[in-house]
Amino acid sequence: MKQYVKSENLVPVVWDLGGQDRLRTSWATYYRGTHAVIVVIDSTDRARISIMKDELFRLLQHGDLEHSVVLVFANKQDLKDAMSPAEITDALSLHSIKNHDWHIQACSAIKGEGLYDGLGWIAEKVGGKPTSS
Template sequence: MGLLFAKLWSLFCNQEHKVIIVGLDNAGKTTILYQFLMNEVVHTSPTIGSNVEEIVVKNTHFLMWDIGGQESLRSSWNTYYSNTEFIILVVDSIDRERLSITKEELYRMLAHEDLRKAAVLIFANKQDMKGCMTAAEISKYLTLSSIKDHPWHIQSCCALTGEGLCQGLEWMTSRIGVR
């Protein structure tokens, strides 16, 4: 009986969870993905299309789709939405001028039928930069407190050092099975 339970448990635990990583161009999406994967900074160039990698955290498998954030690519984001459990929205904490665009894109995604059950992790990236907005400022600007139909969490981070990224992943793992 114990062996059967262990086998069933391992099947349950090794389930893959689809994650999309979105945000405007130059927010740090790809840097975050490869920081998760290799725990190091890799030289990146603008993502055309997507990168996909599997990240394993405490027996939890996340299939992470890093989607290009250039304006010309944002209209195709919805082709990645099917079966998505988590949205990671990466915000450039220095880029005050484009925060309104980030907000528009966030609420467009949250209104999409394929994402109605998705939880949202917002990474307030580039916290190491002088004059950056805090996570609280970004949260207020994006009116995150008005989001009632999606679990969400905002996390300060620095993609280059990895600071804050583990806390974001821990929040995601804590959401699995909670619905």
């Protein structure tokens, strides 16, 4: 789903791509001109974190994303069984990402916590980059 989100001096185009296995093959269709990748992790889903790690590293190898920054939203931090951002950082091996700036942001989408902090990080990193398609 294509969405437009206005944030101060930045008007990004956001593509909300489903994470289901059958949808992943279409992700690369949207990479061209991408300045930032946002990955939303369900912090309570320990069983699928390794799948997300594999998919994250697969997409970061794509040539159209070579200059993109990566924001990982550690969602559902309001739940007591949520993995901490540090646990998710380790599980996703984020420290091994050397060719992309990355940031992990604790958040609770349902409470609206942490979302603007993460988007602010993206605005700081990609602000002023020309749009390409």
